[in-house]
Amino acid sequence: MKQMALDVALAPEPTLAGFVPAGNAAAVQHVRLWSEGRTRMPVPLYLWGPAGAGKTHLLRGAAHALREQGLAVGWLDAAAPPRQPFDPAWDAVLLDDVQTYGPELQHTAFNWFINAVTPTDGRPRAVLAAGHVPPADLPLRDDLRTRLGWGHVFELHPLPDEQGRAALRQAAAARGLALGEEVIDFVLARFSRDLGSLMQLLDHLDRYALQTQRPITIPLIRAMLQNE
Numbered sequence: 001m002k003q004m005a006l007d008v009a010l011a012p013e014p015t016l017a018g019f020v021p022a023g024n025a026a027a028v029q030h031v032r033l034w035s036e037g038r039t040r041m042p043v044p045l046y047l048w049g050p051a052g053a054g055k056t057h058l059l060r061g062a063a064h065a066l067r068e069q070g071l072a073v074g075w076l077d078a079a080a081p082p083r084q085p086f087d088p089a090w091d092a093v094l095l096d097d098v099q100t101y102g103p104e105l106q107h108t109a110f111n112w113f114i115n116a117v118t119p120t121d122g123r124p125r126a127v128l129a130a131g132h133v134p135p136a137d138l139p140l141r142d143d144l145r146t147r148l149g150w151g152h153v154f155e156l157h158p159l160p161d162e163q164g165r166a167a168l169r170q171a172a173a174a175r176g177l178a179l180g181e182e183v184i185d186f187v188l189a190r191f192s193r194d195l196g197s198l199m200q201l202l203d204h205l206d207r208y209a210l211q212t213q214r215p216i217t218i219p220l221i222r223a224m225l226q227n228e
Helices: 021-033 055-069 103-117 142-148 161-174 179-191 195-212 218-227
Strands: 045-048 073-076 092-096 127-133 151-153
Touching: 021 045, 021 055, 021 127, 021 151, 045 055, 055 073, 055 092, 055 127, 073 103, 092 103, 103 127, 103 142, 161 179, 161 195, 179 218, 195 218
Parallel strands: 045 127, 045 151, 073 092, 092 127
Antiparallel strands: none
């Protein structure tokens, strides 16, 4: 069955605090230190792992943490328009899903990387990037691929099924919600299983249940999908 996805605009911005480390504790701790500036410059950071491992969640969480500090962030992903110039006002550059970049986005990413790490104004910027495979295996131009692998590299692992269930129960309890096992089974079988998507789904279900004054059940989830 094809997995369903929710519009991320319907949910709050992912945060580092909302990420369950599971087997990724070292990587998550490094990203936290990076976002606080303790390991941010001048060494770039690259995260890799399969879909559902939480790479985009961590990048967006790091971007959120930087903005909370009043810092400006440049963001590049496959949906971004090509040939965007580097903005000297940025304090950090984040490159998501780099394995999807075509020639023009690779040109943009390389330009951002060079301007961030070796700027003409002498103020290095942070670089945080993510992709599905290790840097050496990225289907990118050589100069960009080698630079993405130059700094700290961490592999991320998907959340095991039982830990995903536990995270859902914990997050639901924090919101004062009750999720039956049949609801959890339904969600894990039909929606994207990465933790960021599950938390976004839970936030959306919480709002929909409040609006309709109904408990979270499988019929409620189906009604929400039909209505929205």
